[in-house]
Amino acid sequence: xxxxxxxxxxxxxxxxxxxxSALLQDEAVGIKIPAHFPAIDFPEDNAPTRLRIELGRxxxxxxxxxxxxxxxxxxxxxxxxxxxxxxxVSEGMxxxxxxxxxxxxxxxxxxxxxxxxxxxxxxxxxxxAPLHDTLEMGFNMMEVIEKLKHDEALTALARAAYGRDTLxxxxxxxxxxxxxxxxxxGDSRYDRYAFEGKKDQLxxxxxxxxxxxxxxxxxxxxxxxxxxxxxxxxxxxxLYEAYADRGRExxxxxxxxxGKFKTPTLRNIGLTSPYMHxxxxxxxxxxxxxxxxxxxxxxxKDMRIHPLGLSAQEMEDLVAFLNxxxxxxxxxxxxxxxYETE
Amino acid sequence: xxxxxxxxxxxxxxxxxxxxxxxxCTEDAADRGPAAxxxxxxxxxxxGDFQVQEVYTDQFGNRIRVDNxxxxxxxxxxxxxxxxxVLLEDFYLxxxxxxxxxTFDDVPEGTYNGMQFYLGVPPAYNKxxxxxxxxxxxxxxxxxxxxxxxxxxxxxxxxxxxxxxxTTGTEGADLLHSFSFHVGDxxxxxxxxxxxxxxxxxxxxxxxxxxxxxxxxxxGNGGSEGIDLATDAITHTSGNTELAKKFMDNFxxxxxxx
Numbered sequence: 001x002x003x004x005x006x007x008x009x010x011x012x013x014x015x016x017x018x019x020x021s022a023l024l025q026d027e028a029v030g031i032k033i034p035a036h037f038p039a040i041d042f043p044e045d046n047a048p049t050r051l052r053i054e055l056g057r058x059x060x061x062x063x064x065x066x067x068x069x070x071x072x073x074x075x076x077x078x079x080x081x082x083x084x085x086x087x088x089v090s091e092g093m094x095x096x097x098x099x100x101x102x103x104x105x106x107x108x109x110x111x112x113x114x115x116x117x118x119x120x121x122x123x124x125x126x127x128x129a130p131l132h133d134t135l136e137m138g139f140n141m142m143e144v145i146e147k148l149k150h151d152e153a154l155t156a157l158a159r160a161a162y163g164r165d166t167l168x169x170x171x172x173x174x175x176x177x178x179x180x181x182x183x184x185x186g187d188s189r190y191d192r193y194a195f196e197g198k199k200d201q202l203x204x205x206x207x208x209x210x211x212x213x214x215x216x217x218x219x220x221x222x223x224x225x226x227x228x229x230x231x232x233x234x235x236x237x238x239l240y241e242a243y244a245d246r247g248r249e250x251x252x253x254x255x256x257x258x259g260k261f262k263t264p265t266l267r268n269i270g271l272t273s274p275y276m277h278x279x280x281x282x283x284x285x286x287x288x289x290x291x292x293x294x295x296x297x298x299x300x301k302d303m304r305i306h307p308l309g310l311s312a313q314e315m316e317d318l319v320a321f322l323n324x325x326x327x328x329x330x331x332x333x334x335x336x337x338x339y340e341t342e
Numbered sequence: 343x344x345x346x347x348x349x350x351x352x353x354x355x356x357x358x359x360x361x362x363x364x365x366x367c368t369e370d371a372a373d374r375g376p377a378a379x380x381x382x383x384x385x386x387x388x389x390g391d392f393q394v395q396e397v398y399t400d401q402f403g404n405r406i407r408v409d410n411x412x413x414x415x416x417x418x419x420x421x422x423x424x425x426x427x428v429l430l431e432d433f434y435l436x437x438x439x440x441x442x443x444x445t446f447d448d449v450p451e452g453t454y455n456g457m458q459f460y461l462g463v464p465p466a467y468n469k470x471x472x473x474x475x476x477x478x479x480x481x482x483x484x485x486x487x488x489x490x491x492x493x494x495x496x497x498x499x500x501x502x503x504x505x506x507x508x509t510t511g512t513e514g515a516d517l518l519h520s521f522s523f524h525v526g527d528x529x530x531x532x533x534x535x536x537x538x539x540x541x542x543x544x545x546x547x548x549x550x551x552x553x554x555x556x557x558x559x560x561x562g563n564g565g566s567e568g569i570d571l572a573t574d575a576i577t578h579t580s581g582n583t584e585l586a587k588k589f590m591d592n593f594x595x596x597x598x599x600x
Contacts, residue, residue, distance in 0.1 A: 119495035121470040132493040169474035169484040250580045
């Protein structure tokens with residue numbers, strides 16, 4: 001069951017000249033979201049329109065956004081893997097490896113802070129991070145603009161979508177965010193079971209896994225909470241005794257935040273291996289084994305992480321439940337693919 | 343003449359008065375007529391001239407070559423004795439590869455008893471702000487900031503000071519040891535103030551204020567807390583906030599007006 005997301009800003013359809021002759025007409029559009037999801041709070045300067053989303057989609061898959069011309073956002077965020085890439089850490093331009101595991105892009109419209117340490121406040125600003133990271137796309141935004149400004153079709157789209165003179169940092173950051181906010185995922189078998197009353201959607205084993213997931217015994221759902229399966233908080237789970245990546249401490253300078261990373265969503269988790277901020281755990285089975293063992297000792301480790309005493313059967317049940325969080329319709333949506341494959 | 347310098351970490355009061363500054367500036371300019379002030383920043387080394395990409399020897403015996411030295415200077419203000427103020431400019435990004443000589447044409451004439459500016463970008467314009475909101479000519483825009491903002495985080499890099507050094511003390515050795523200071527974030531904003539000698543601005547005249555930056559003093563020469571590049575060579579603020587603090591304390595202390 002779907003409904004239309006509310007629009008913060010009513011946008012009148014506008015006509016804008018394109019290349020002196022053709023006309024591009026923009027219009028406000030709603031984002032389809034599941035009934036059990038909250039409304040999207042769109043930024044005032046970036047309510048969704050048809051052309052903003054189209055421009056963002058074109059840029060998302062455009063390799064001209066990288067220094068070597070071979071890497072796009074879609075290189076490391078692949079739809080079939082729920083916008084991850086299956087690698088431990090991503091491989092950016094010129095085969096540089098990044099430092100973290102590529103996160104899923106599902107449901108970013110509701111994300112309050114971006115990056116694993118939470119330093120970036122908006123999806124619009126987040127676009128600057130991979131664009132400038134020398135290990136990822138290795139490119140300066142102004143060089144991107146220099147490269148794209150001769151693309152008349154893209155420039156016309158930028159003008160029509162945002163009413164600005166040219167393809168500039170504002171247009172690039174806004175349109176990429178507008179497209180990413182359409183990456184809504186909430187149609188797993190679990191959703192149908194829990195929110196649509198379809199009790200046959202989960203197997204006996206998956207139901208046992210769900211019971212364990214929300215139980216006092218595992219307390220999984222205390223951090224992986226709500227419809228997005230995340231509290232959007234930052235936690236140290238005892239992955240290491242000494243963290244090479246300092247996590248949230250990087251932005252707070254507080255030693256109590258050493259090794260804390262934003263709780264990731266568990267939606268589509270069966271498609272987004274490997275796991276953890278650095279991709280250091282290969283499979284869901286091993287992740288559950290890690291938690292069952294209680295993690296390693298760290299002064300900041302969340303007190304809820306301790307040996308759980310789960311049986312082999314219980315661990316299998318948990319994994320079965322986690323796999324029921326896959327939204328197969330999401331990863332086959334043609335409107336999230338590059339235009340040429342649609 | 344050399345004025346005494348004071349600096350304060352607290353800036354909340356100054357920020358609260360910002361909206362008033364713009365209006366008072368416009369009103370006074372119309373009433374009393376324009377006069378020019380030139381603010382000329384010069385980098386110095388141990389009493390002499392300092393140039394980016396030249397080699398100097400610091401008090402620890404390290405031979406150093408600064409390849410990149412940039413800094414935001416913001417909210418440049420003149421103060422009258424009655425406490426009113428005139429904002430000359432809100433933001434500059436200084437690249438010490440170039441001359442940093444700024445002319446303010448429409449300064450209300452009168453006698454000013456003090457000057458103040460920030461090294462860095464004040465909080466209201468810093469964290470969680472979006473460089474893409476500014477036109478490309480603006481010093482805080484994506485283009486204008488020339489990479490002086492953190493993309494994986496938010497906020498502007500107030501100062502970049504980076505280059506190569508030889509810290510072995512070997513005569514003629516290549517400069518192989520990199521140093522890199524990228525300092526930003528609200529706690530590291532510094533306020534430069536000088537209130538000892540009047541600045542007289544007269545109609546039809548240009549008053550030049552020289553702001554000398556003693557680069558050797560930033561590294562601890564002449565009384566400031568020492569930064570020996572052999573051991574304290576890198577801070578991107580995050581990861582070594584103590585060194586970032588020391589750098590900015592020394593930096594603001596290294597400025598004198600004449």
